[in-house]
Amino acid sequence: MNKYRIGLIGLGGMAREHIRWMNETGRLEIVAVSDVNADSMKLLGDRLGIAEDKRYAGFERLIRDSDVEAVVSVTPNNVHADIIRVCLQEHKPFLTEKPFTRTFDEAVKLLELYERRPVPAMIGFSYRYTPAFRYARELVREGKIGTVRSFSIQYLQGWGAAIYDAPYTWRYNKDITGTGTLGDLGSHMIDMARFLFGEFEELSAQLHTFIPERKDAASGNMTRIEVDDFASFQARMTDNAAGVFQTTRNAVGSGNQHEVSVYGDSGTIYASTLDPDRLIWVREEQPGQLAKTTLEVPGRCKVKQYDDFVALLEGSVPDGFPGFMDGYRNQEVLDAVVRSSEGKRTIEL
Template sequence: MNKFRIGLIGLGGMAQEHIRWMNEENMYQFVAVSDVNGEAVARVGDQLGIEDSKRYADFHHLIEDPDVDAVISITPNNVHADIISACLQAGKPFLAEKPFTRVFEEAVPLLEQYERQPVPAMIGFTYRYTPAFRYARELVRTGKLGTIRHFSIQYLQGFGVPSEQVPYMWRYNKAITGTGTLGDLGSHMIDMARFLFGEFEEITAQLHTIIPERRDPVTGAMAQIEVDDFASFQARMTGDIMGVFQTSRNAFGSGNQHEVSIYGDFGTAHASTLDPDRLIWIREEEPGQLSRTTMEVPEHCKVKQYADFAAVLRGAPADGVPGFMDGYRNQEVLDAVIRASEARAAVELPN
C-alpha cells in the first residue's frame, strides 16, 4: 500500500509526538517540513531524512508542493487560520492543531472558504482517542446510563503553579494565543462535551488570571499576563443536559488530568486520562443495591487518531472524527464563554 506523503508544519516539542504517532501507523511518509526556526528545520529535516529542497521557511511553499499529499500543522495559535486558509485555497487535506483559530473572528471567513471549496480535514482533538472516553460515549449512545441529566468535565494541570516558576512564553501572550487555559485546555473540554452529548445551547462563565505576571526570560523583567489561567463555565446542552466545566494550569499535583463524570437515570460513568483503559460504572444491578465496577475498555474503543486520519484521506471518515465543522463549532463556543464572562450573563449559542 502506498503511504500518504506528509508535509509537517511546526517543528516544536509536540511535533515529535505527532511524528511518533504517525510512525506507529506505518501509513505515512514525511516528504517536507517547515518552520520559521531554521535550526528546527535542519534538525527535524535530518531526523526525517528530508531533502534540502523540501525544507521550507515559508509554510505556503510546503502547502503548494505537489509532492505533499496532506499537511500536518502543529503551530502556535496565531498562524492556525492562515495555514487552514492556505490548505483550503490549495485543496490540500490537513490535520491542524486546536484551538481552531486564535479568535472567533478568524474562524468566520474560514467557514465561508470551506463551504466554497471543502477539503478532507481533521482538527487535533486528541482526547476523542482516549479509550475510556470512547467507551463512555458508547454507554451514553446505547442508553446504558438511561437519560443523561447532567455531567461535569475538568482538565487540570499543575504546569503553572508558582513553585514551578514557569517563565513568560507564547502561551501567555494574548496576541499569539488569543486566550490562555481556555483555548489550550478548555477547547478539549468543549470538544469532549460535544463528542459525548451534542451541541451547546447556553453558557455562563468566569475567566480568571491567578498568576498576574511572570518573568520574561528575554528581558529579565516581569511581564503582565493578559490571558486566563483558570476558567469555569456552566452549559445547557441539547436535550436540557446540564454541564459544569473547570480548567486550570495551577492545580498543584495534577499532571494531565482530563476527566468526565456522567450522570444518567440508570447509572453514572467516570472516565479519566489518569486511567485511560478503564471506566468506572455505577449502576443498580439489584433493586436498592448499587454496584461500582471498574470496567476494562473493550478493544473496539481503542482507536488511534492517525488511523482515523488515514481513513479521512481515503475518503471514508469514521464516526466521531473531529472534522472542520467540529473545529469551527468549538471556536464558536470558546467565543461564547469569553462573552459570557465579560458580560457576567448567560449567552445563547446559535441553533
C-alpha cells in the same frame, strides 16, 4: 499499501509526538518540513532525511508543493487560520492542532471558504481517541445509565502553579494564543462535551488570571499576563443535559488530568486520562443496592487518531471523527465563554 506524502509545519516539541504517531501507521511519509526556526528545521530535517529543497521557511510554499499530498500543522495558535486558509485555497487535505483558530472572526472567514469548496480536514481533538472516553460515549448512547441529566468535565494541570515559578512563554501571549487555559485545555473540554452529548445551547462563564505576571526568561523582566489561567462555566446542551466545566494550569498535583463524570437516571459513568483503559460504572444492581464496577475498555474503542486520518485520506469519515465543523463549532463556544465572562451574562448559541 501506498503511503501518503505529508508536509509537516511546526517542528517544536509536540511535533515529535506527531512524527511518532505518523510512523506507527506505516502509511504516512514526511517529505517536506517548515518552521521559522532554522535550527529546528536542520535538526529534524536531517533526522528525517528531508531534502534541502523541501525545507521551507514559509509554510505557504510547503502547502503549494505538488509533492505534498496532505499537511500536518503543529504550530502556535496565531498561524492556525492562515495555514488552514492556504490549505483550503490549494484544496490540500490537512490535520491541524487545536484550537481551530485564535478568534471566532478568523473561524467565520474560514467557514466561508470551506463552504465554497470543502477540503478533507481533521482537527487535533486528540482526547476523542482516549479509549475510556470512547467507551463512555458508547455506554451513554446505549442508554446504560438512562437519560443523562448532568455531567462534569474538568481538565487540570499543575505546571503553572505559583510554587513552580513557571516563566512567561508564548502560551501566555494573547497576541499568539487569543485566550490562555481556555483555548489550550478548555477547547478539549468543549470538544469532549460535544463528542459525548451534542451541541451547546447556552452557557455562563468566568475567566480569571490568578498569577498576573511572570518572568520572561529571555529578558529577565516581569511581563503582565493578559490571558486566563483559570476558566469555569456551566452549560445546557441540546438534550437539556446540564454541564459544569473547569480548567486550570494551577492545580498542584495534577499532571494531565482530563476527566468526565456523567450522571444519568439509572447510573453514573466516570472516565479519566489517569486511567485511559478503564472506566467506572455505578448502577443499581438490585433495588436499593448500588454496584460500582471498573470496566476494561474493549478493543474496538482503542482507535488511533492517525489511523482515522489515513481513513480520511482514503475517502471515508469514521464515526466520531473530529472534522472541520467540529473545529468551527468549538471556536464558536470558546467565543461564547469569553463574551459571557466579559459581559457577566448567559450566552445563547
